[in-house]
Amino acid sequence: MTSLSIAEAAEQTGLTAHTLRYYERDGLLLHSVERASSGHRRYTADDLRWIEMVTRLRSTGMPIRDVRRYAALVRAGAGNEAERLALLLAHREVVERQLSEVGSHLRAIDYKIALYENKVSPEG
Template sequence: MTTAETREESLSIGETAERTGLSVHALRFYEREGLLVGPVRRTTGGRRRYTAVDVDWLLICVKLRESGMPLADLKRFAELVRRGPGNEPERLRLLDAHQQRVDAQIRALEECRSVIAWKVGVYAEHLARGEAEGLWDPRA
């Protein structure tokens, strides 16, 4: 097998980086910061081996980060999961609060988009007229 992988359902840090979109630096950083649920397994030589469960968790992390969840909240979430069953209500509250923020963010972006679209329209119309005259608003 040329492209190592050992087929033991575990991946090297490089492969994990590829699959998650995170850099190897970021993966080590996340681990140091306590953002992973379990400790990452290691080979006898000390190299990290990521399981499918690790990768799934990382993919969730990526989505939460991408939608703006701060690392501190992600860490809190990881801690809750790490502590095991019993705190599901708190996990739910955390996710739910984040979802609200995402919704608000989407609404804000949509408003921005409409303002920008209007500006684009102003210029497009201006140019369609053959840019003969300057825009009425000197700062448009």
């Protein structure tokens, strides 16, 4: 893959062109996206991999400020791995708590489903 237009990158990532521009403008990407001679953005495989990571972090509820901080640390290069690790470990704890809570909600829903299935089944 050489590079993709913003429309192609949007299709590949499942994001809108607006979101891709926002990610770049708000400092969530590792660098400014390359531009063609026409001035149009051209996304590389590395750009798409990073966008996927940003999307995962956002999808799991990481605040924009933390994503921005993580991107800044990665951009800064070697020497701050302990900070990156701490940021990701803290976020992992939040995600684990959310998963536990959702699991509890799912068990409650399953309980109610079982009650209704018993009521509407022919044997009930």
